[in-house]
Amino acid sequence: MSSSSFPPARAVGRGAAWYRGDCHVHSVHSDGKLTTGELAVRARAVGLDFIATTEHNSAAAPGVWGHLAADDFLILLGEEVTTKTGHWLALGIDPSEVVDWNHQVRDGLIDQSLDQVHRMGGLCVAAHPHAPYPSGEFMFPLQGFDVVEVWNGLWTSDRPWNADNEAALAEWGRSLAADIPTGTWRPAMGNSDTHLEGQIGIPHTVVFAEELSTKAVLAGIRAGRSRIAESADVDVSFTANADGRVAGVGERLATHGGRVDVQAAVRGVPVGTVSSHTDRGKVHQASLPGDGAGIMQWDTTAEDSAFVRIEVRHPNGHIAALTNPIILN
Incomplete structure (x- = not known):
C-alpha cells in the first residue's frame, strides 16, 4: 500500500507556533458515528490545527485519511489501545502498525507494548484514568507512559467537566510534587474522545511546536509545552x-x-x-x-x-x- 494512502507527517503550518489539536477521536471505522470526512470538517470548523486517529485496537485505515490533510491541518496516526484494565493512546505510530491490546495489568505485558510505540518515536498516553465503566479505569503503573489525559470529554457532552476528570486532575497534580524533583514528571493533556456530533475539540490540547508536523507536535506534548482548553475561544x-x-x-x-x-x-x-x-x-x-x-x-x-x-x-x-x-x- 502506497504511503500516499495515509496523511503526510508534516503540514506547512505557521512555523514555530501554538497549535490546537484533539488527539482522541473515533470514526465509523471503530465505534464513532461520524465519517473521517465529517471529523476533519468539524475539527477545522472549531479551530483545530491537528487531530490524531485513535480507533480502538486497530490502525488507521488506508485511503480514508490521507486526502483530508491540508497545508494548515495535520492528521497524526494513532490507536486507542483498549486493554482489559485500562485504555491508552499510542500517538505517532507507523502506518498499518497495530499495538497489542489483548492483555491486562497482571499479565506483565505492558512494557512490550510501550516499547513498541517508543521505537517508532511515538507517545504513550494514559487515557481517562477514572472512566466510569469496566476496563475504563486505568490500572497500569504510570512508569513508561509519557503523558496523562487528565481531561476527557466523552462523558461530558452536556457539561464540560465532571467528577471523573476532577479526580484525574487532582491525582496528576499531587504526582507533580513527587515527580518533578526527580525529573520523571508526566505532562497533562486533554482530548474530546469524540464519538458523536458536537464533541470534537471539547476539550483539546494547545501545544507549542517548532512546526506543524507529527514529530514536532509530539515533542511539544512530551516536553509539557502545552495547555488544555475547552474551546478555541479560551x-x-x-x-x-x-x-x-x-x-x-x-x-x-x-x-x-x-x-x-x-x-x-x-x-x-x-x-x-x-x-x-x-x-x-x-x-x-x-x-x-x-x-x-x-x-x-x-x-x-x-x-x-x-x-x-x-x-x-x-x-x-x-x-x-x-x-x-x-x-x-
Missing part, C-alpha cells in the same frame, strides 16, 4: 520571570534564589477565576472580569514553590483551561 498565556529571565509552560526557570513574578493572561472566560498551584496546592486565586479577559499576577520563590501551574474555572467550578507547570530551579 486562551491562557502563562509566564514566570526571575530578574529578566523568562520561562513559559513546560520550561525550567533558573531563579538564583530571587523572587519569581508569575503572570497569567486569560481570554474567553467571563466571571471565572484563575488560580496558581504549586507543590503546596492552590496558593493564589483571582477573579476574572465580566468581559472575559483578565490578568493574574503573583510572586513566589523556588524555595517556596518547586513549580507553578495555572487553572481557570467557571463560576460553577468547572475547568475552562489548565496548564502544565513551569519548573522553578
